[in-house]
Amino acid sequence: MHVLRMTKTFAFLLRQIGQVPESIPLTEKALEVSRRLEGYHEDLIDSLCEMADARNYQGRFDEARQLTEEATELARSLFGADDPATLRATHTYGVALRLCGRFREALPLDQENARQRELLFGPASFFALNTLNALSIDMRESGDYPGARDFQEDAYRRARSALGDEHPLTLRIARNLAVCRRRDGALAEAAKLAEETLRRFVARYGPDHFDSMSTATNVFVDLRLAGDFEGSRQLAEVTVRRFQQRLGENHAYTLLARANLAATLRALGAIDAAQEQEDDAARRLAESVGPRHVTALTVTIGQANTAYARLDFERAREIDEANLPVLVEVAGEEHPLTLSVMANLALDLRGLGRGEEADELQRKAVEGFGRVVRADHPWLVAARQRRRIECDLAPMPM
Template identity: 30%
Template sequence: MLDQRLREGTTTVLPEAIHGMGGVGKTQLAIEYAYRHQSEYDIVWWIPAERPGQIGQALVELAQRLGLVTTTEANIAGPAVREALREGRPYSRWLLIFDNADNPEQVRHYFPQGGNGTILVTSRNRRWGQVGGSLEVDVFTREESKELLRRSGPPLRDEEADALAEALGDLPLALEQAAAWRAETGMPASEYLRLFENKRMELLEVAPPPDYQLPVAAAWNVSLDHLETRSPAALRLLQLCSYFAPDPISRSIFSGLGNSSIFPELDAALNDPMRLARAIREVNRYSLARIDHRTNSIEMHRLVQLVLNNRMTPEEQSRMRHGAHTLLAAADPKTPVSPASWPRYAELYSHVIASDAMKSDQPWVRQLVRNIAEYLYFWGDHDVSVDFSEQAWQSWLAIFGEEDQQTLLMGQWLCYMYWVVGRFDDAARLVAHLREVYERTAPADQEDTREDALDALQLEAAVRRVEGRFATGAELDRIAYERAHRAFGEEDPTTLNIAHNFGVSLRHAGDFRQALELDRSTLALKLRLLGREDRRTLITENSVATDVRETGDYVGARALQEPILATCRDMFGHGNPTTIETMRQLSEACRKEGDHLRALELATEAHAQFTRRYGDTHPQSLAAALTLSVALRQNGDLQAARTRGLKACEGYRQIYDQHHPHVLSADVDLAVTLRLLGQPEEARRLDETALASLADRLGAGHPLALICAINLASDLAALGLHEEARRRGEDTLALCRSTFGEDHPTTLMCAANLSVDLASVGAEDQAADLRRDTLDRMTRVLDAPRQEFESGMGHPATAQFREGLRANCDIDPLPL
């Protein structure tokens, strides 16, 4: 029947789901189908799907199997796999089996959207029938049950097989266990039925399980009673495994007990490879768990775990859970940032959740929980990291309280993750809570020296930046920097990290010269203490290049940023976020330096890579879209620039407040494109609204407000309002000279436009003087460095000015 249903049509969008209660053999049916029809597929891939993190890891492994040139990061490999399967690269006939996928909403977006393959889902959830085809798996027919029972063990008469099948409820998992028991012991059917009935009655008297679980529990208790007598160590091993996930448990995890203790008989097995091997052999004899010798792992059905758990006393349960936590903590590589550790963390992830490790009070277990949260981020599954971190934060709040240090650290991490995924309101609320706790609990003599409190202060500064409160963010970072400098000295890694963040805030506050001075000092220290190959050094080196660009040295900025990009590619790879962001910023440097074709090439690639990694609504994707929009406009493709610009404006409004400087900056850039497309009135409306908000929030002399004002003057001139344009230009030029200096390119653009407006209102002499002075400065500031760099090529802005064309000023939102 399953074969027929799968042949009825394409199932890549609407999968075929096998659903039914636990123990009826859904997974076995999927395995049997894959086995019988393997010749019809080029590749068959099994995907554990109970938790999203497991799906991501399976897709990473599939990417490697498909030979895709990609990273081991989930948010890169996953989309690459889906696209390759959709296109049939390198295989057009594929079968994906999502096993135990109980939540359609969590799982469905991992499916390829097209192609010639097949998707098969196993689940206990009937709701899959609303997504695609659905096949319910029930218990065996009586004849199927009797056939399974007759395959092994002593011969059975028909009435004996029928009686056994009746007692076992025709449930495949229970039947399999009974058959394995009879095969191993040779016990007559009548004796097995007597033992089974005794166990069934015991279960009914104590805590009766659901009807469909009763046969499984009774059948397993028959075997477990025997194992308890024959091999106590084997029984204890099974009890321990009941606190892991119903996924493969690597035998290497059992080697981490060390000097800890769970139960004496179990301790002896865990500390002796030979005794452990004997215990596993006993488990295998009675089919009490699935032993996979290829992967050297043990796996247990979730219903069997429940049976084992229910047999234990509260004390035994507590000790086994504690033992599982101890072994998991010992298996922690303690390097969540390292790709080499990610496969181990992928294995630990599901066991940490299943064992309730978040509720452990063991320090190393709590550290493991934090490391899993960080691994999920560095591995690239940001949404899963947020969910996991939220669960840990809430658990620790309830158990340990808000003043517990580990709880506070998890709160900081969760705040950072909110910031990463653009949940800025949640980040703001959480950081306010964290700061209140730190201020309330910090001893007065430790206010300046607690690193966790300094981290919280920096987090608050970052949140204020995403709120658009740049001056407040800079003040918080200044306080953190001064405290760290006093407490630890300028060469301490904590101080260097805070110094870098202070530079970020200074740039957003518009103080580019102070940012450049601080970043150069920080870079010199990092080069001496960490070396250039350290990521922390490289990001500060990139900050220096950005500062150089914003202070007006476009050629110098490009010359700095080109080798930084090359180093990022060598160190991190082409698809790493740090590499992509460096590429985007190099595009901006190239555009301002005058190389518009190179800028467009870099902007196109950066935008494609960010959207492939994060989708098109992530903050970094939106910044890349805006960079691409401006690059398209500078290359003459106004319609494409308008399309990209509109999408960037819409996207920014979805994640930031409508008065956020990034939102208004996107409006200012779009307004330039609209004016060039012959829509000066719409451009004026955008610029006037943006200028009012920017001046109110940042001040009229902030660089963003000044760029907006320059463009507004151009809107007024395009509408024939030359006197208004002149007045706007004169006011803005005075502020530009104060903020940027007389020779900054932005000041020169403002002066160039004002000279045109002066001529338009009849002030010819004043216009000529300003034009002559501005042209001399532009030649010196823009042309001369570029001619040396580009072998005689002048700057396009100077050429446009000579032709009497107005200059357009762009805003490149800085990374928050």
Template identity: 30%
Template sequence: MRTLREQMSHGPTAVLPHTLRGMGGVGKTQLVIEYAHRFKADYDLVWWIASDTPLLIPGYMGAMAEKIGLPSAKSVGIDEACRSVLDALRRGEPHARWLLIFDNANTADDVKAMIPASRPPQGHVLITSRNARWEGVANTLVIDVFDREESIDFLRRRAREITPAEAGELAEELGDLPLALEQAGALQTETGMSSEEYLELLRQQPLEILDANQPMEYPGSMTAAWRLSINALEDELPEAMQLLRCTAFFGPEPIPIDIFRWGGVEAGPIMTPILRDPILRTRAIALIHNLALGKIDDRAMLVHRLVQRLLRADLGEEQQADFRNEAQLLLGAATQLNPDEETNWGIFSRFVPHLEPVGAVESTEPRLREVALKVLRYLYLIGHTESARTFATRFRDTWGAASGGEDRHTLNAERHLADILRQAGRFRAAFDLNKATLERARRTLPDGDELVLEIVNSFGADHRALGLFREAVAHDELSRKQHLDKYGSDDPRTLRTMNNLALDYALVSEYQRAVEMHTAVMDGRSRPGVGSKLEYLSSLGNLGQAARLSGDYAAARALGADALDYGRTEFGGAHTSTLSAGVDLSIAERLLGRLAKALELARDMYDLYESTLTPGHPETLAAGLCLANALRTNDEHDEAYDLTRNVIERLPRIYGSDHPFTLAARGNLALLERTRGHPERARDINRDVLDKLDTRLGRLHDYSLTVALNLSNDLHELEEFEAALELDRQTAPQAEELLGARHPLTLGCYANLAASLRSVGKTDEAARLLEDTLAGYYATLTARHPDTVLARAGGRLDFDFDQPRI
């Protein structure tokens, strides 16, 4: 109302009408009535012209003649009366302050002859219309539905017994449309009908319930308002009516316009003639928009849910089945879209709310199922795990019930479900599902089938997640060979298997091999058209992690900074891949001795993980370990201890108590026990952890050697110098064998061995060993690095565990 008043008060002096535009039932007529009443003191004459029948408009205008002192239409005829009225309005005689209201005018051509060619400053013209063609020929104010709070307040004022929750449910089902809300509220008040009863009737008999209880101040019911627009659409272009009926079987969310273009090839017998003719298709879409039966915005059509409901109710069962099939074929026409390409995410996001309304769960249409599976992939990639899991479970159960679970689409749905379960931290469930799915796929599909290879690739990640690191290497080496044979070395699918194998190598401490393979993957994905942006970000992070684990902290920091910047730019700061890059960068900063920066970044990432995922999600726990390690190195030992305990309490629920990640994290807790003054507790924990890691991984593994190094520090703290020396003499050459002489862990082991030698009086041997060790530090970490400084001073070095990517 305020906007309308401002437009009317400050508009140009030349006659340019003011048009209120919107779909039937939004309250255009009521707003004009309210305006005329509220500001009636500003006008000497207000004249209402019902304009939905253009032939009658001259008669309504001519009837004004007698009211303003001119010869009546009866005496001079309608045409002459109209001319005299328009002349009087133009001159402002006898009234300069007048308001003409043309209610429900379809087009400008219907009323332009009845609008004075010029007017006095206080002469105004108001028009209500459903037609978008008024844009550009009038000052147009678009009237939309209520927002949800307005709808709830509106209903509760009319039906005082209704609760806010009931009002919200009614508003949702009625699409916040004012006329429908008015009818619903009045019907409940006058009949005592409950909200539950009304909603049931709305679902079963929408035409009848929306035709009931017409408000006195409105010229027709919701059904009547709808039929007025429907009749106009069908009269002008019957094909547009067919297209609109098809949209009734989508959801009440924006429908991408592109599916009508793609559907020219894939549509059924009703829609094919319309969609294959681009001019006819464009005219039909434009007319639906112009008659306010659908809103076109951002290359999408939004059809109000009540319009959809009424359209469906107006069709017989056989017609409904035909148009639902057309809708399924249209959505299924998007099979060419790749969800791994981020440029397609916008349109996939618009597919999500239409899957259920078009019947994708129950459909046997192959192309629609393919699109549904692509939507699953999209939801997985953007991290919407719960929605993806719900759809995947329903697809598997419904499709599988009809086929016995061995058809291609069911197997593919199960493969996606396994990925989703793994992403949510349900590792055993993912492993078991993929194992069973792979067995059935190999039994029913040909050797080398693309889906079989996809399941094989997914199953490798399940091995990693369960801590079966060596088994993962063997599995993924075979997978890589199969992909190479089928697709060649440059195919994105082969690069994914190489990426996974590189992750395996890192988990068995073969860090240099991991670096080499991640580098090859990075090179492949850097070529135009080979990898997606998300895969490129993943490669940046994976290569950075491998570089860090191999001891190249500077390269890890550079790659981590690039990954974080790229992730924030392409996906936003809260995307899980961006957060993972931030955690990796924090670790690299910490290992380079930039402790304050590392702590600040670790806090930020942990807070974002907690708000984006859950406190118990595997990635949140990994970020928690990173933060705890940063706290310890910044001498915040108590906070680090509390956080580490919290993480360790949760890890067994996800990985199990004997998983290498759980055991290695317990080693971090032992380290904090010692730094907080409890070396006995630290020793006992580390002994238990080392025994179990030796069993799971063997001693020649980074995790085992890290715990062994820290255990020797516990022993040294407890003045068990000979025991510490014996363990150091074992650990240092083992680290050199596994990681190389210049790896930071190897250098730390030798620095500690030198300290142990001094503690038992072997100072000469200690000095020679320390000199060689410092040369290694100077060549790798520089003379000013905190580890170098501590080793040079004769101190003992501690190492901790950061959970890697899987």
């Protein structure tokens, strides 16, 4: 038993310093041994959660979901809903659901888990703050951009006070807050926080650590939105190469970074290069996470934008019309992504000379945005002004 726990601890430390591939054989062995032992249920639950972390790193999100579902069911049956082991398993189950694109299922799970962790450990504890960070991602990806930002601003204040500015969890909360600010339309505030967080992650872990690469993705998106297209391209290309080297060509986060790079290339007028990145990323994502995953759907929004940039309004219409009902079902009728596709489809139809249909869609999109985002949100402004909406992708914690 001592050897098992030492093995798990060593694997955990390897993951924390970014040596995840080296940790995976140890984690697999620990789970194998834990399944054979009788009576050591907490060790089995812990091993299942750690194996799920490893599978997430490998991009095998559905396998991770199955492992965490098993861990959660086992913990609940043995210890009850409010035991620390159950809360740990439930937290990792929420992570897995989120990575599978099932944000609306993760949301109530994380809400209850956050409530119980705050009661058990305190509102400023590491465990409560970790779940609050997850909960704000659920809120954001479910489409509540203002609520997610307000919620995360509070979590960041708590983390800085309780853990300090340099604590890894504080930095991860800061990275998520930067994305929340961007999605809420506060672009300058988002960029400033993302750049500072990247500097701190690189100083702590180096540029090739997952946290550093994820934050760099956010920074090059911010640079594009600020109009620094060349600076965005340079950082994006470096970041894509790092993801390819660390996670592989087919990992969802490598493909996500490539899709964001494509938006920068499109802004630079490099339409052929943008299409090459997007088409390959879209194909690989559809194979790895499924064509109905929100990440895969967001990449196809970029493909429609590339077609529109070529003045191929018919191709843009085909993509946007195919996306719209799927997003309504997967994300919701008034999710900002759904409304973005609706506004873009109005432009496609206008380009094809179908003005009355375009006017009606534009009206619906503007009214919908008016109900779910702030009045000065860039996407709402773009919809009103009949400009194309670019949607970005943000890597989520694994």
